[in-house]
Amino acid sequence: MPSVDDLADQVAEILDFFGIDSVMCMGVTAGAYILTLFATRYRDRVIGLILVSPLCRAPSWTEWLYNKVLSNLLYFYGLCGLFKDYLLQRYFSKDLLGNLQIPESDIVQACKFLLEEKRSTNVLRFFQSINGRHDITARLKYLRCKTLIFVGENSPFHSESLHMISKLDRRCSALVEVQACGSLVTEEQPHAMLIPMEYFLMGYGLYRPCQFNGSPRSPLSPFCISPELLSPESMGLKLKPIKTRISLQV
Known part of the structure; x- marks a missing residue:
C-alpha cells in the first residue's frame, strides 16, 4: 500500500514523464492533501494551489475509527450501497443526498455510478493510505506559492x-466559504468559485481573452506570466483573506 508521501512523489514522477517543470495544482479533500504535501516537498515546482475542502492534519480518533469501519465494509462487501452512502455523506450536503421525501440529486446518482466503475481493491488502498496520513501543519510555513481555499460551510472538513x-501566510492565501454547500464545492456550487478564481489567476498575469488571435496559446504559458508577479512582495496586493456567503439558488 503506498503511503501519502509515495503518492506525492508520484505526482513529481508524472511531471517528469511529461517534461513539465512547474504547475498550478487543484485538488479536492484527500487530493488537496496530496497536492499540498507535494507542494511542500517540491516547492520550486508548484506556482499555485487551489484547494477544495482540504485536509492538513492527521485523522482524529473518531475519523480514524470511522475510516476503519468503512475499510472493513469495503474489504468484505466491496462497493456496496451502504459504503457509497457513507462515503457520499462526506462530500455532499443533506439537500443533495435526499431523504424519504426528496429524491437524490442527479450529481449524487452520477457519483454512485462512477464508483461502480472503480475497482474496490484500488479504492481500499487509497482509503487506507489517506487514513494513514500525517500532520503537515508545520510544513505549511514553507509554502512559496499562492493558495486559494474553497470550503462549504456544511462540509465535515470545514474546521x-x-x-x-x-x-x-495571509499575504498569499485566501479562504472562500460557500454557504449551503458540502465538501464538493466544484459540483454543488461551481458558480461560487468563478470570481475568486478569476482574481486569483489575475495575480499571475492571466486574463480571459475576448477573442482568439491566431493560434490559441496556453494561458499558463511563461510568456503570459510576469516574473515580478511571483515575488513575495506582490503576493498580497490582489489576494487577501476573504469570506463569502453565497445563498443556494435553485
Missing part, C-alpha cells in the same frame, strides 16, 4: 480548512 488558512 480543517479554517485551521489550514490560520497557518498559511
